Amino acid sequence: MPKVSEAHFAQRRKQILQAAQSVFSSKGFEPATMQDIVNEAGMSRGGVYQYFSSTEEMMRALLEDNNMEFEKFIHSLIEKHTSMWNAVQDYLEALAHEAGTPFSIAVYEYFVTGWRNEERKTYLRNRYLKGQSIFLRLFQEGVRRGEFSPQQPIEAITRFFINTSDGIALEAALLGHEAVGAATQIDALKLYLKAALDI
Amino acid sequence: MPKVSEAHFAQRRKQILQAAQSVFSSKGFEPATMQDIVNEAGMSRGGVYQYFSSTEEMMRALLEDNNMEFEKFIHSLIEKHTSMWNAVQDYLEALAHEAGTPFSIAVYEYFVTGWRNEERKTYLRNRYLKGQSIFLRLFQEGVRRGEFSPQQPIEAITRFFINTSDGIALEAALLGHEAVGAATQIDALKLYLKAALDI
CATH class of the missing domain: 1.10.357.10 (Tetracycline Repressor, domain 2)
Incomplete structure (x- = not known):
């Protein structure tokens, strides 16, 4: 993978995890859905699922x-x-x-x-x-x-x-x-x- | 309330709570439903709801x-x-x-x-x-x-x-x-x- 992609990958992953942490913090773990995190991250559903499936x-x-x-x-x-x-x-x-x-x-x-x-x-x-x-x-x-x-x-x-x-x-x-x-x-x-x- | 009813009431309540404890222990608290406890207690739904509504x-x-x-x-x-x-x-x-x-x-x-x-x-x-x-x-x-x-x-x-x-x-x-x-x-x-x- 070229360097720019690696940096992009890491940045996207971080963006998703920050969204997940924020959703878990406000809703709790079990009530949180993938859709909540997609919404919070401001990315497409497909984009998020490229990184995490649950x-x-x-x-x-x-x-x-x-x-x-x-x-x-x-x-x-x-x-x-x-x-x-x-x-x-x-x-x-x-x-x-x-x-x-x-x-x-x-x-x-x-x-x-x-x-x-x-x-x-x-x-x-x-x-x-x-x-x-x-x-x-x-x-x-x-x-x-x-x-x-x-x-x-x-x-x-x-x-x-x-x-x-x-x-x-x-x-x-x-x-x-x-x-x-x-x-x-x-x-x-x-x-x-x-x-x-x-x- | 006459004494016999009181004893009956206490006995029924105990029976339901034992069923609830057993269901909570095996399924966990949040996944447990009233219906699970009705089944476990072996009483009618109406009978259980006379005592507890959740x-x-x-x-x-x-x-x-x-x-x-x-x-x-x-x-x-x-x-x-x-x-x-x-x-x-x-x-x-x-x-x-x-x-x-x-x-x-x-x-x-x-x-x-x-x-x-x-x-x-x-x-x-x-x-x-x-x-x-x-x-x-x-x-x-x-x-x-x-x-x-x-x-x-x-x-x-x-x-x-x-x-x-x-x-x-x-x-x-x-x-x-x-x-x-x-x-x-x-x-x-x-x-x-x-x-x-x-x-």
Whole structure:
């Protein structure tokens, strides 16, 4: 493919995914139709279908893009900080800002309705394990640098970090930041990590 | 109403709610129809509609019944134990067994799809606050007995306990107990509580 086509392809794909994210955010995942996204993208139906044939494919493409950004972000935190505890705190800061966006609720909906579909369930499990391995690096780096002394298996700490972040983000999304007190919840998570990593 | 009718009414209501719980557990909340529940209950359509006019009403009735059981359970833990830390551990034991049942996934689905509906959102927020106040008693009782010395506002600890339990239960439901390592997650939550309550 000539360069100009590649750039065009990438730009179109991005345009469609932005439309999909916007529709998922306003309508939710399951109620969103391909036609909604065609309308939102301002492209022809045939044009959109050249790239994606279902909302499921679009959601996965969005999640893959998110995952790549997440991996880069964690990597940049490891590079940037001398103290891995500061890196963790930076991450928690970012988490507090993102929790409860309309798109994150659509993602939870995609997760929670996924158990009915064995194939999606397998996908979700792999995604979870992938996310876990990315986080694990952050904690392992802290151990390597002699900063963290895990009081539990480091995999268990990593999972707890993921599960609880999701729990907090989900409740904040559903009930509002004030009801859940998202900021105090991040403090609580720090308290756990200090105990678990012996900081 | 004469006594016999009351008993009959309660028995019928229970029969319908058991059918609803079974249908929600196998199909999920949103795909479940009133007709599915009529079929499962083995009653006439008119008979079921005398009690409930929507799956939403049925889900709320099930949640209210659950809430009453939950309140009784917490109360019984407070009565039964001298040490509130033992009461908390008993609760966590029960949690580990319940996490990830098909009905609990349907409940999460009901929660996660609820943000689209302002009225349901208000209901969910009230339910959360109610649950929080029930838990709070357990921790307050520990403080009153001189056993717990909260290192954070006790409301924040209570919320963290709820949010993280939900996060763990949700991931276990979606990904399976082994993937999430539910047992080690309960240990992690204990580690947090020990630090937060200075035990």
